[in-house]
Amino acid sequence: MPSNSMALTPGLSSFLKSLKTNPIDTSIDNLISLLKRRQIRHSRSCAIATAYLLLRVVSAFRTTEAAKLIERVQNVGRRLVAAQPREMVVGNIVRRVLGLIRDEAEDERDAEFSLSSDAGTDSRPHTPPRGPSPSRLAPQSHISSSLKPGDTDTKDQDTASVLSERSSSRPPVNSFAPTPAPISMFSLLSHPETESPQTGSPVPASPSGRVPGHGPSKDIRAEIIDGIGEIIDELGQVDDQIAxxxxxxxxxxxxxxxxxxxxxxxxxxxxxxxxxxxxxxxxxxxxxxxxxxxxxxxxxxxxxxxxxxxxxxxxxxxxxxxxxxxxxxxxxxxxxxxxxxxxxxxxxxxxxxxxxxxxxxxxxxxxxxxxxxxxxxxxxxxxxxxxxxxxxxxxxxxxxxxxxxxxxxxxxxxxxxxxxxxxxxxxxxxxxxxxxxxxxxxxxxxxxxxxxxxxxxxxxx
The missing domain is CATH 3.40.50.10470 (Translation initiation factor eif-2b; domain 2)
Structure with missing residues (x-):
């Protein structure tokens, strides 16, 4: 019987044990009660309890959106700070966890932006068509129109004949344009024609910042949980580091x-x-x-x-x-x-x-x-x-x-x-x-x- 009473003594140790089995809302109310009654008083004890609770909050959150996760952590943090405003370390741990979430969200946004930049750039080499340049097509009409019947300038006649032979041996410029495939009237609305992006033009992103065709964003909770674990390790090693x-x-x-x-x-x-x-x-x-x-x-x-x-x-x-x-x-x-x-x-x-x-x-x-x-x-x-x-x-x-x-x-x-x-x-x-x-x-x-x-x-x- 004495052992059971000691195990149920309110404090940090009992809170950490109950955190593994109790629902998350019950654990939040339990820590708020411990802070109000000053049954957890020392700065490091309050910091450890807050870090473990937020670790449980993040791991139990089932949405991958960073904005909703930030809102969830903010709501829990406000309740904890209101329970004991003089415990500054509670708010400090909440701020560091919020910073972790924002950093991971920014890293994900930067990765999506780099993917959109890579997708918007055509990786295939662009080879110009082998048609005559406009600078060479213009003199042809000029020379052919400038030659009059009866002109005796043999040099101009030879030049005109050479240009006419070259132009006749090459297909016209419009012949190199791709011919669109015929589209049925029944499939016109169900399969709209999509144009290939120009070289260097970015692919438009969705309002959420995601690139179309790249699937949903990754789950950032794993990185955040690792970051909270590093905070907990820091709390356990801080005295040795100062020493x-x-x-x-x-x-x-x-x-x-x-x-x-x-x-x-x-x-x-x-x-x-x-x-x-x-x-x-x-x-x-x-x-x-x-x-x-x-x-x-x-x-x-x-x-x-x-x-x-x-x-x-x-x-x-x-x-x-x-x-x-x-x-x-x-x-x-x-x-x-x-x-x-x-x-x-x-x-x-x-x-x-x-x-x-x-x-x-x-x-x-x-x-x-x-x-x-x-x-x-x-x-x-x-x-x-x-x-x-x-x-x-x-x-x-x-x-x-x-x-x-x-x-x-x-x-x-x-x-x-x-x-x-x-x-x-x-x-x-x-x-x-x-x-x-x-x-x-x-x-x-x-x-x-x-x-x-x-x-x-x-x-x-």
Missing amino acids: GYALEHIHSNEIILTHTSSSTVQKFLLKAAAKRKFTVIHAESYPNNHEATHATVSGTAYSDEETMSFESFQKPLIALGITVILIPDSAVFALMSRVNKVILGTHSVLANGGLVAAAGTRVIARAAKVHQTPVVVVSGVYKLSPVYPFDYEALIEYGDASKVIGYEDGDLVDKIDVENPLYDYVPAELVDLYITNLGGHAPSYLYRIVSDHYRKEDINF
Whole structure:
């Protein structure tokens, strides 16, 4: 019985299992419910769930028309984004899938256009008829009419006789024209006469862009499914790809400050700890992430389904000989003067270079700005959103206030308003460098990466 209850626990693992058996509409409603109730919270978990759901949507779609497939994905994407607008990665995955569909549709359109160009060009060599040229036929009548009886010019007579003999030995020009075959009056309307296209004239295409006589367009779903599979593979490899740049940014005997139990940050530090010796000061991120942070530092298990699935490590930093100092969040400013570098994780990155990260990140970034300590943010490309933060307050999500002050303190709670923000907005001027799975970038360079991954027509789908 306990095993059955654990298997039915709402979360990413249970959703992926039910996705294989449930109908597609039921799976969409299930993911919407999980997003609304925040039973899937982490960015990568939401991205994986969205990618697998869209993979199922595309594979279950039975129409080969790209426009209808785009409309279907847009409808599903709007419902998912409306369920949890603060999860930027959901919209990012939808935009990338829409871009895949548009790219495949354009490739198919280009292939059809090349086929129409090839079909409109006559591949057979064009041989001109062997009749006399008009430039030679004109002088014949002129010379024959200019010769009068009684003329004694023998030279002109010889020339005229030669031209007349040549013209009489060749058939007339009209004799080389093809003679049309007789057509019955009964078959005149059922078999209309079609003229062969001229050399270089394109074959007219249908309004849908297809070439007549070439059959229906191919099914582009196979290519789109392969593209979504590549996105899923990228989500599973993004932390390892980011960790590959660790030795370029972490040096020996440095003091590095970090925050929360981000799996991307931990793998980044573990990669550098294999060859470098440094010190890590770890802020505990109270009250929302302190338990997971303590478990990450000590290497003990943490009873969270998503954390155990995607944030479990073989060894903690202390097992590799790295000195790790766990401090409360209030001591960040006091120790920042001794820190050489700040490495932070993020929940999402916005179009202006700012980021939404765990609560307490903005305080750390401002303290680093005062002490002129470089701030490095590690993030996968799938977290880069083309959405501009016009309203910063709308991006902040608030959690359970009882984690700050317990409900047992009833008298105190009635007198004050208690808020527990889960995230902070950090402006771009407080960040010095972004490290993604594509390398290191300045905040002002992120718009180029965003323009390469998302199409303009899909930003506001």
